[in-house]
Amino acid sequence: MQVRTPITIITGPLGSGKTTLLRHLLNSVSKPMAVVMNEFGEIPIDGTVIAGKNVLLKELAGGCVCCSLIGEFEAAMNEMIDTVDPEKIVLETTGVAEPEALVFDIEERLSRVRLDGIVSIMDADGLLNFPSLGHTTRMQIESADLLLLNKVDLVPERELHPLEEKLQQLNQTAPIVRTQFCHVDMDLLFGIARERTVEPPHHVHQLEFDSFSYSSAVIFDREKFEQFAANLAPDVYRAKGFIRFTDGIYLFNFVAGRWNFEPFAHKDTVLVFIGRQLANAKELMLNRLRACEEAATLHKVDAS
Numbered sequence: 001m002q003v004r005t006p007i008t009i010i011t012g013p014l015g016s017g018k019t020t021l022l023r024h025l026l027n028s029v030s031k032p033m034a035v036v037m038n039e040f041g042e043i044p045i046d047g048t049v050i051a052g053k054n055v056l057l058k059e060l061a062g063g064c065v066c067c068s069l070i071g072e073f074e075a076a077m078n079e080m081i082d083t084v085d086p087e088k089i090v091l092e093t094t095g096v097a098e099p100e101a102l103v104f105d106i107e108e109r110l111s112r113v114r115l116d117g118i119v120s121i122m123d124a125d126g127l128l129n130f131p132s133l134g135h136t137t138r139m140q141i142e143s144a145d146l147l148l149l150n151k152v153d154l155v156p157e158r159e160l161h162p163l164e165e166k167l168q169q170l171n172q173t174a175p176i177v178r179t180q181f182c183h184v185d186m187d188l189l190f191g192i193a194r195e196r197t198v199e200p201p202h203h204v205h206q207l208e209f210d211s212f213s214y215s216s217a218v219i220f221d222r223e224k225f226e227q228f229a230a231n232l233a234p235d236v237y238r239a240k241g242f243i244r245f246t247d248g249i250y251l252f253n254f255v256a257g258r259w260n261f262e263p264f265a266h267k268d269t270v271l272v273f274i275g276r277q278l279a280n281a282k283e284l285m286l287n288r289l290r291a292c293e294e295a296a297t298l299h300k301v302d303a304s
């Protein structure tokens, strides 16, 4: 009988820390690890963040693996198994993926892989500031084999226990580990292989979020861009990408009003914005982004 390759699913809401966990994981392994990344936006950012770092990478962009991209997912699995036959595969889902449908597909439809475990990353700061849980987040908690309560550095210590209780009410079996930047013993992520009842998903997954992207070869004015970022919420929940300022290119990450920059080698500016009903805000945002470019160009002219 053919051995089925174990898959570990890394899931959790937008910006909770899935790529951060993967980056640690890839730093901790001695040989390349097989990773499938599914991103919500058309332009894959996370794949670029981890590309080349000890990874055999397949990217599925522009849709959700739990609904529209299952065919592509199967093809990616098969190609990996046929070419490198990995010991295990890690799948990073989009922040809006519902694991139940994916579990059904893996266990019942994909004959060459089996589910090892579901690691759900919960953003402690997000849980505190947005206490009403959406359907997708609930499912991500309920289906978890391991729950990481991440970003504990952003939340007062006294708030952590109530958050853990909230998670436990939805999932009595998964251990909850408090983490900062997803620092966790990597052995906890693998070899879970819990028996679970697999039921066909009942619903059609409705995506709650829209996204659009912006690319540019021009240098941005950092101060203007920071003002732009400061006014992104509440239309935008998540933004990410690469941005060129006068002193170099940075990885930009924005989650629910908090953002940071990290120096990162990349060619040009490319940014993805994700939020609810973004269509209304999009034109204004594009104009404000262009204004950041113009300001930088004028600075360059001034300087010469």
Ligand SMILES: Nc1nc2c(ncn2[C@@H]2O[C@H](COP(=O)(O)OP(=O)(O)OP(=O)(O)O)[C@@H](O)[C@H]2O)c(=O)[nH]1
Binding pocket: 012, 013, 014, 015, 016, 017, 018, 019, 020, 021, 046, 094, 095, 150, 151, 152, 153, 154, 179, 180, 181, 182, 238, 240, 253, 254, 255, 260
């Ligand atoms: N303060 C703080 N920031 C964190 C922590 N973990 C992750 N971050 C930051 O949160 C932002 C989003 O992290 P990612 O790992 O990209 O999140 P993600 O879940 O992969 O995001 P999507 O794939 O877009 O859903 C980045 O700026 C991270 O540096 C943490 O424990 N504390």
